[in-house]
Amino acid sequence: MCGGGSSLMATVLEAKFLKADTEPSLADYVFRRAVIALLIALTKRGDAMISERIAELAREQEERRKPESA
DSSP states (O other): OHHHHHHHHHHHHHHHHHHHHHSOOHHHHHHHHHHHHHHHHHHHHHHHHHHHHHHHHHHHHHHHHHHHHO
16 A cells, blocks of 8 residues: 555656646747747748749740740
């Protein structure tokens, strides 16, 4: 019976330790916000690069069409 109580106490202490470990801290929040901001910035930059390339390809296509119609 005593072993069972000890095991129960160990389980309760372990659960409290894990709970304390998983609660977000200010540092975790700041880190996550920084990662999100970085991903947003990279996404915007990638979108801008793709838009530039599409515009460039459209200009090239227009240049190719001009001699055909002339």
